[in-house]
Amino acid sequence: xxxxxxxxxxxxxxxxxxxxxxxxxxxxxxxxxxxxxxxxxxxxxxxxxxxxxxxxxxxxxxxxxxxxxxxxxxxxxxxxxxxxxxxxxxxxxxxxxxxxxxxxxxxxxxxxxxxxxxxxxxxxxxxxxxxxxxxxxxxxxxxxxxxxxxxxxxxxxxxxxxxxxxxxxxxxxxxxxxxxxxxxxxxxxxxxxxxxx
Amino acid sequence: xxxxxxxxxxxxxxxxxxxxxxxxxxxxxxxxxxxxxxxxxxxxxxxxxxxxxxxxxxxxxxxxxxxxxxxxxxxxxxxxxxxxxxxxxxxxxxxxxxxxxxxxxxxxxxxxxxxxxxxxxxxxxxxxxxxxxxxxxxxxxxxxxxxxxxxxxxxxxxxxxxxxxxxxxxxxxxxxxxxxxxxxxxxxxxxxxxxxxxxxxxxxxxxxxxxxxxxxxxxxxxxxxxxxxxxxxxxxxxxxxxxxxxxxxxxxxxxxxxxxxxxxxxxxxxxxxxxxxxxxxxxxxxxxxxxxxxxxxxxxxxxxxxxxxxxxxxxxxxxxxxxxxxxxxxxxxxxxxxxxxxxxxxxxxxxxxxxxxxxxxxxxxxxxxxxxxxxxxxxxxxxxxxxxxxxxxxxxxxxxxxxxxxxxxxxxxxxxxxxxxxxxxxxxxxxxxxxxxxxxxxxxxxxxxxxxxxxxxxxxxxxxxxxxxxxxxxxxxxxxxxxxxxxxxxxxxxxxxxxxxxxxxxxxxxxxxxxxxxxxxxxxxxxxxxxxxxxxxxxxxxxxxxxxxxxxxxxxxxxxxxxxxxxx
Numbered sequence: 001x002x003x004x005x006x007x008x009x010x011x012x013x014x015x016x017x018x019x020x021x022x023x024x025x026x027x028x029x030x031x032x033x034x035x036x037x038x039x040x041x042x043x044x045x046x047x048x049x050x051x052x053x054x055x056x057x058x059x060x061x062x063x064x065x066x067x068x069x070x071x072x073x074x075x076x077x078x079x080x081x082x083x084x085x086x087x088x089x090x091x092x093x094x095x096x097x098x099x100x101x102x103x104x105x106x107x108x109x110x111x112x113x114x115x116x117x118x119x120x121x122x123x124x125x126x127x128x129x130x131x132x133x134x135x136x137x138x139x140x141x142x143x144x145x146x147x148x149x150x151x152x153x154x155x156x157x158x159x160x161x162x163x164x165x166x167x168x169x170x171x172x173x174x175x176x177x178x179x180x181x182x183x184x185x186x187x188x189x190x191x192x193x194x195x196x197x
Numbered sequence: 198x199x200x201x202x203x204x205x206x207x208x209x210x211x212x213x214x215x216x217x218x219x220x221x222x223x224x225x226x227x228x229x230x231x232x233x234x235x236x237x238x239x240x241x242x243x244x245x246x247x248x249x250x251x252x253x254x255x256x257x258x259x260x261x262x263x264x265x266x267x268x269x270x271x272x273x274x275x276x277x278x279x280x281x282x283x284x285x286x287x288x289x290x291x292x293x294x295x296x297x298x299x300x301x302x303x304x305x306x307x308x309x310x311x312x313x314x315x316x317x318x319x320x321x322x323x324x325x326x327x328x329x330x331x332x333x334x335x336x337x338x339x340x341x342x343x344x345x346x347x348x349x350x351x352x353x354x355x356x357x358x359x360x361x362x363x364x365x366x367x368x369x370x371x372x373x374x375x376x377x378x379x380x381x382x383x384x385x386x387x388x389x390x391x392x393x394x395x396x397x398x399x400x401x402x403x404x405x406x407x408x409x410x411x412x413x414x415x416x417x418x419x420x421x422x423x424x425x426x427x428x429x430x431x432x433x434x435x436x437x438x439x440x441x442x443x444x445x446x447x448x449x450x451x452x453x454x455x456x457x458x459x460x461x462x463x464x465x466x467x468x469x470x471x472x473x474x475x476x477x478x479x480x481x482x483x484x485x486x487x488x489x490x491x492x493x494x495x496x497x498x499x500x501x502x503x504x505x506x507x508x509x510x511x512x513x514x515x516x517x518x519x520x521x522x523x524x525x526x527x528x529x530x531x532x533x534x535x536x537x538x539x540x541x542x543x544x545x546x547x548x549x550x551x552x553x554x555x556x557x558x559x560x561x562x563x564x565x566x567x568x569x570x571x572x573x574x575x576x577x578x579x580x581x582x583x584x585x586x587x588x589x590x591x592x593x594x595x596x597x598x599x600x601x602x603x604x605x606x607x608x609x610x611x612x613x614x615x616x617x618x619x620x621x622x623x624x625x626x627x628x629x630x631x632x633x634x635x636x637x638x639x640x641x642x643x644x645x646x647x648x649x650x651x652x653x654x655x656x657x658x659x660x661x662x663x664x665x666x667x668x669x670x671x672x673x674x675x676x677x678x679x680x681x682x683x684x685x686x687x688x689x690x691x692x693x694x695x696x697x698x699x700x701x702x703x704x705x706x707x708x709x710x711x712x713x714x715x716x717x718x719x720x721x722x723x724x725x726x727x728x729x730x731x732x733x734x735x736x737x738x739x740x741x742x743x744x745x746x747x748x749x750x751x752x753x754x755x756x757x758x759x760x761x762x763x764x765x
Contacts, residue, residue: 062605064612083266123603132599135543135684137620140282142543142686156598159611163594164258172612177257179426182556184387191553194591194614197257197427 038074041081042089046110047096051076053112054099055158057119064172070165072158079161095150099126126151169196201451203244205459205492211237213756214479214494216464216509219316221729221745222500223442223450224359228753229498230455234760237492238447239462239481241501242312245291245319247443251433253287261286278309281694283320288431291319301638303653307693308504314460315443316502317696320431323412323439323559324586325365325743327356327376331570332737335626339580342532342629343705345734346715349376355747362449363440363746364418367410375565375584375739382415383408384424387554389546389589389617390562396678397564403574404567404674409560409586412440412743421445426556439559459492461485463645466513467497467522467725475724475765476522482645496724496756496765500749503698503730504533504635508650510702510712510719510727511637523702523712523719530636532629532703533654534736536695539688540664541585542671543620544680545592553591553614561588564621564674566738568666579662581628583738585671587621619680623667626738627660627692629700654692664689697741699733717752724765728752 040048055067055076067073080092103111106125107118114122130149133156134141162168169175173196212234215225222238229236244250258264265285267275275284277295284292293310300308311317330349336342353376360379369377386394386408394406414423421444422436430439437444450456461484468491470477478493499506507530513522521529564585568576592615600607638651656664664687672685705711708720713732719725728749730741759765 058603059608060605062609064609066608079263079266083263083268085269085272120604127601127603133595135618136595137539137541137543137622137686138282140539140688142539142541142688143684152598155603156595159594159598160264164264166257166259168612169257169259176555177255177427179556182385182426182554182558184385184390184554184558185552186555188551188553188614191555191614193612195555195557197557 040077043077043080046112047093048073048077049112050096050100050110053119054154055161057111057123058155058158059162065167067158067162070162070167072161072165075161075165076157079157099150123151130155163196201244201246201447202457203460205237205457205462208457209491210493211235211457212494212760213237213496213498214239214492215498215500216479217241217316217499217501217505217729218314218442218447218458219311219500219502219729220318220321220440220442220742221749222316222498223318223446224746224749225498225500225726225728225753226442226450226456227446228750229496229757230450230453232753232757233453233455234496234757235455236450236457237494238450238456238458239464239479239492240314240458240460241463241484242293242314242460244458244460245314245433245443247437247441247448248433248435251435252290253432254429254435256287256432277307280307281309281696283309283431287429288320291431291433297644299641299643299649301641301649301651303651304655305691306652306654307691308652308698309693309696310502310505314447314458315441318441319433319443321742322740323430324563324740325360325363325367325378325410325412326563326739327378328352328737328739328741328744329374329376331374331566332735332739335581335737336629336735341580342735343703343707343710346704346706346711351715352744352747352751355751356743359743359746359750362419363412363445364414364421365410365743366413366415368407370405370407370565372405372565374570378410378743380410381418384411384413384415384558384560386562387589388552389549389619392549393546393589393619393678393680394562397674400677401567401674404564406562406564409563411560413559414438424559426558428557428559430559463647464499464501464509465489465647466509467499467722469513469515469518469522469722471515471517474517474722476722482647484645487645495760496726498726498728498749498753498756499731500727500729503701504650504652506727506729506731507635507701508637511635512648518721522725523721525708525721526710526712528631528703528710529712530701531631531634532700533633533635533652533692534627534629534699534733535654535692536627536697536736536738537583537623537625537656537660537664537667538695539622539690540625540667540671540686541587541620541622542668542675542683542685543618544675544683546589546617546619546680549617561586562621576666578666579659581626581659581663581738583623583625583663583667585621585623585667587619589617589619592616592618619675621671621674623664623671624695624697624738624740625660625663625667627656627736629703629735630657633692635701652693656692697730697736699730699736699741702727702731703734704732705734716755717748723759724756726752726756
C-alpha cells in the first residue's frame with residue numbers, strides 16, 4: 001500500500017514539475033487561502049477545499065444554515081474514507097481532479113478560488129451536462145440508468161448529507177421521530193417543510 | 198424481559214423440536230408449547246430478544262457515523278444480498294453474512310437470509326393476504342405442477358385463528374379471489390392514493406385499489422402496542438406493533454414454561470430410524486464451538502425457511518432415503534418458485550400541492566388480481582395472474598438533486614416537499630417447474646464443512662408474458678388515472694428478488710409426486726412436518742407468509758392430536 005502511494009505521489013510530482021506555471025499559480029493561490037479548519041481523513045487539503053466550495057455553492061447559507069454550517073464537507077470526507085472501497089475512493093479523487101481541471105481550463109482558476117459569478121457559470125454548465133437520476137421505487141432506480149456525471153452524483157450526495165445532518169434534520173425539516181398516527185391528507189401549511197425522516 | 202431458557206445442555210430429549218425461529222417456526226413453537234409439548238427451538242444464529250436486541254431501533258440518521266451507508270467490510274459481508282437494495286446500516290445486522298454462508302448460483306438467484314432468532318420475521322414486508330381457491334385449485338385447473346391436497350375451506354378456520362393472534366389490519370372487500378381476513382381497523386390512504394383509487398376503479402370496472410392488508414397493529418392487542426408510524430420496522434419494533442416471532446409467538450411459547458431455545462445451532466440433518474420408520478431427532482453443529490450434538494424428540498417441525506429446510510432434508514440421508522429424507526418421489530429440491538417483482542409504472546400527480554400527510558406509514562396500496570379470475574377476465578397470453586403493490590407520496594431528495602438549479606433560492610425551495618408521485622409494481626405468480634431446483638453442492642463446503650446449496654432456477658415464458666402484461670397494465674392504469682411523466686419499468690431480474698421462495702418439498706395428494714401430505718407430514722416419515730415455504734405446491738401471486746402461519750397452526754394441531762392417539 002505505502003509503496004503504491006509513494007509511487008503515485010512521485011508521479012504527481014513529476015507531472016507537476018513539467019508544468020511549472022500552473023504549479024506556481026497553485027502555490028500562489030495557496031498563499032492567500034486560509035488553512036482548513038479541520039483535518040480530512042481522506043481528502044488532501046486542496047480536495048477538501050474543493051468539496052467544501054462545491055457543497056457551499058450548491059447549498060449556501062441563507063437565513064437558514066448552508067452546507068458548510070452543518071459540515072457537509074466533513075461528512076463527505078468521512079463517507080469516502082470509511083464507506084468507499086479503494087477503487088471508489090480513487091474514482092472520487094479522479095473525478096474531483098477532472099472537475100478542477102475543467103474549471104481551470106474554462107475559468108483559469110480552481111473552483112474554490114472563483115468568485116460567485118464564475119462559480120455559477122461552472123455549475124450551470126455542469127447542470128446541463130451531468131444527466132439525471134432515474135426515479136426510484138423502494139430504494140432502487142427504475143429502468144436503465146444512463147451514466148450520471150460527477151456533478152449530479154456530488155449534488156445528490158451533498159443534499160443527502162445536508163438533509164440527514166442533525167441541525168437540518170431536527171430544526172429545519174419537519175422532525176417527528178414518533179408520529180403516533182398516520183393522517184393521509186392534511187394541509188401542507190400544518191407541516192411546512194418536508195418531513196425529515 | 199422474557200428470560201428464555203437457552204440451556205439445552207441439560208436436556209437432550211424433548212417432545213418436539215422446531216428447526217428455525219422465523220415466521221413459521223415461531224408459530225410451531227407457540228402452538229406446540231401451548232398444547233403442552235416440551236419444545237426445543239433450534240436457531241442457527243444468535244439470540245435476538247424483543248426490544249433488548251434491537252440496537253438501532255431509535256437511531257436518527259445523524260446518530261450513525263455513516264448514516265445508512267455500509268463500510269467496505271460490511272458491503273463484502275453482504276456482497277450478494279446488497280443487490281436487493283434493502284440492506285443499510287440500521288438493519289444490516291439482521292441479514293445473513295454471505296461470505297460465511299455461500300451458495301452456488303448455477304443460474305443467477307438472490308437468496309436473502311436472516312440468521313438470528315426471529316429470522317426474516319424481523320425483516321419481512323408484513324403484507325398479509327389470504328389465498329383463495331383460485332390459488333389452491335390453480336394447478337389442477339391448468340395442469341401445471343400437482344394438485345394441492347387442501348382447499349380454502351381446510352385453511353379458512355386457521356387463517357382466522359392466526360389472524361386473531363397476529364393482528365392484521367385491513368379493509369374487507371368481499372372479493373372471492375382475495376378473501377377477507379379477521380381485520381383490525383385499516384390504515385388510511387393518503388389524498389393522492391384516494392384520488393388515484395377513484396380514477397382507476399371508475400376507468401376499470403372490476404379492478405380495486407385498497408390499503409395494504411398488513412400484520413401491523415392499528416390498536417393494542419395482547420399487551421402489544423399499536424403502530425407509531427415511524428417506519429423503522431426492519432430494525433425491530435420497540436412497541437411490538439408488527440408481527441415477528443420475537444415480539445409475538447416466541448414470548449407466547451415461552452410463557453408456557455415449555456420452551457427451550459438453543460441459539461447458534463445449525464441443523465445438520467434429521468435423524469431417521471429405519472426400524473420405526475420415523476425420525477428420532479436432529480443432529481446439530483454448534484456454530485460457536487463446532488461441536489456436533491444430537492437432540493431427540495417425538496415430532497420434528499422443520500421451519501428453517503424454504504431453501505434451508507430442503508437443504509437439511511437433502512442432507513438427511515439413510516439407507517431408506519439415500520437422496521434425502523422423504524424423497525421417494527424425486528421431487529425434493531424441485532419446483533422452486535418466487536414472485537416476479539420490480540415491474541410496473543410510476544408517475545406524478547398534479548393538483549395536490551397544498552396537501553401533505555403526517556406519519557410514516559409502513560404500508561402502501563394493493564390492487565388484487567383481476568386477470569384469469571373467471572371466464573370474462575381470461576387471458577390467452579398466459580395462465581395465472583398478478584397483483585400490484587404501490588403507493589403515493591411526495592418526492593424525496595433525488596428529485597431535488599435532478600432539478601437543474603442550485604444556490605440559496607434553490608436550497609430554500611427543496612426543503613419544501615417535492616411533487617406527488619405514485620407507483621405500482623406487480624407481483625406475478627410463477628409456475629412450479631420440475632427443472633427449477635436446488636441440490637447439494639458437495640464440491641463447495643461452508644466453514645462447518647457442510648455442502649452448500651446449488652440453486653438452478655429461472656423464469657420462463659409464462660412469467661415473462663405475465664411481466665409484459667404487468668408493465669402494460671401498470672402504464673395503462675396510471676395513464677387513465679391522469680398521471681403525468683409516466684415511466685413504465687421492467688427491471689428484469691433473476692428469481693429470489695421477490696424474497697418469496699416457495700416449493701422444493703411440496704405438498705400433494707400422491708406420495709409418488711410430492712414430498713408432503715395434506716397435513717404437511719413427510720411421506721415416509723410422518724413425524725416430520727414441513728410448514729415453511731418449502732411446502733408450497735403453487736405460488737399464487739399473493740404474498741405467502743399468512744398462509745405459512747395458517748398451515749403451521751393447522752399442522753401443529755394435527756401433530757398433537759396424532760401424538761395423543763399414539764399415531765406418531
